[in-house]
Amino acid sequence: MAELKSKLPYTTAQLEDLFRQLVFIRHFEEKTNFAYRQGKVGGYMHVYIGMEATAIGWNAALRHGYDYVITAYRDHPQPLLMGTDPVHVMAEIMGRSGGTSKGKGGSMHIYDIEKGFFGGWGIVGGHTALGAGLAFAAKYRDEDRVTLCYLGDGAANAGVFFESLNMAALWDLPVIFIIENNKFAMGTRLEYHAADTEMHKRGFPFGMRHERLDGMDLFQVCDDAKRIVETVRKEGKPYLVEAMNYRFAGHGAADNDRQLYRTKEEEDEAMKRDPIALFQAKVLAEGALTKERMAEIDAEQAARVEEIYARADQSPHPDPSEVYEDLYTDMEPEKGH
Numbered sequence: 001m002a003e004l005k006s007k008l009p010y011t012t013a014q015l016e017d018l019f020r021q022l023v024f025i026r027h028f029e030e031k032t033n034f035a036y037r038q039g040k041v042g043g044y045m046h047v048y049i050g051m052e053a054t055a056i057g058w059n060a061a062l063r064h065g066y067d068y069v070i071t072a073y074r075d076h077p078q079p080l081l082m083g084t085d086p087v088h089v090m091a092e093i094m095g096r097s098g099g100t101s102k103g104k105g106g107s108m109h110i111y112d113i114e115k116g117f118f119g120g121w122g123i124v125g126g127h128t129a130l131g132a133g134l135a136f137a138a139k140y141r142d143e144d145r146v147t148l149c150y151l152g153d154g155a156a157n158a159g160v161f162f163e164s165l166n167m168a169a170l171w172d173l174p175v176i177f178i179i180e181n182n183k184f185a186m187g188t189r190l191e192y193h194a195a196d197t198e199m200h201k202r203g204f205p206f207g208m209r210h211e212r213l214d215g216m217d218l219f220q221v222c223d224d225a226k227r228i229v230e231t232v233r234k235e236g237k238p239y240l241v242e243a244m245n246y247r248f249a250g251h252g253a254a255d256n257d258r259q260l261y262r263t264k265e266e267e268d269e270a271m272k273r274d275p276i277a278l279f280q281a282k283v284l285a286e287g288a289l290t291k292e293r294m295a296e297i298d299a300e301q302a303a304r305v306e307e308i309y310a311r312a313d314q315s316p317h318p319d320p321s322e323v324y325e326d327l328y329t330d331m332e333p334e335k336g337h
Contacts, residue, residue, distance in 0.1 A: 050248035057221025075120025090312035098315035125158025135175035154185025203240035215243030
């Protein structure tokens with residue numbers, strides 16, 4: 001395909017790839033919601049709808065297969081972007097044996113250590129200490145790896161997060177804490193759970209560099225992520241980022257009462273900054289991609305997700321006997337019980 005004239009610092013192929021990632025994550029997450037409604041997802045599930053630009057932009061700044069990533073329970077996009085087989089991710093969400101954790105972890109516990117993804121974690125804020133630990137390991141081995149540690153705005157109030165910030169600053173650890181501030185901790189508005197709603201300032205007492213950044217405009221996220229990752233890799237010191245998002249779905253898949261804590265008018269206003277819509281408006285204004293080409297890519301990715309879902313649905317459930325495997329201690333039942 002011939003290059004279109006554009007002022008954007010991306011080739012046509014790069015722009016198509018970015019758009020492909022945006023719509024793929026959106027379609028994938030919508031399909032997981034469908035699976036949940038069909039009763040094919042056990043436990044709980046949290047989707048990334050509306051927040052896609054944050055994960056895509058930061059992932060683009062990493063050295064794949066080298067840098068580390070760890071996050072909380074809204075953890076589907078990171079492994080998908082880092083190269084994990086999407087069928088394995090969908091299978092894990094559906095509790096199937098072909099999943100990344102053999103179907104035992106579910107949506108909140110996807111892992112792919114070979115790709116550098118150290119998982120989703122369900123204890124709010126607890127994984128931030130692990131993120132600091134990954135960075136400590138890299139520094140101990142004298143490596144220039146960078147660790148991304150995502151967390152939500154609710155987790156930013158957890159005591160362990162402040163302890164992790166202190167240790168990261170004290171020991172100069174190469175970790176970037178990314179607070180995905182989507183305005184709500186479950187059903188609690190930001191101003192009701194945080195005494196200081198500018199959460200990036202959590203880094204101030206520890207002398208840590210900190211910024212509040214746009215998490216919805218993919219081009220801006222890419223620029224900011226590249227700048228900060230390069231800085232941390234070069235200097236080996238921590239950084240705290242507050243990525244401003246807005247989740248278009250509920251806190252979790254079962255959250256159908258979000259109108260109890262936010263209005264339809266607020267949602268409609270926020271959706272004007274849908275990452276996909278912002279991207280499309282920008283590339284169309286610059287003449288970088290056509291509506292027709294983006295429609296083709298969107299349809300391709302929608303079909304791809306349908307195939308992923310079908311293949312994951314064919315994976316069997318784990319055998320009940322496997323519940324005693326992959327544990328820290330021997331839990332084989334005694335004979336006769």
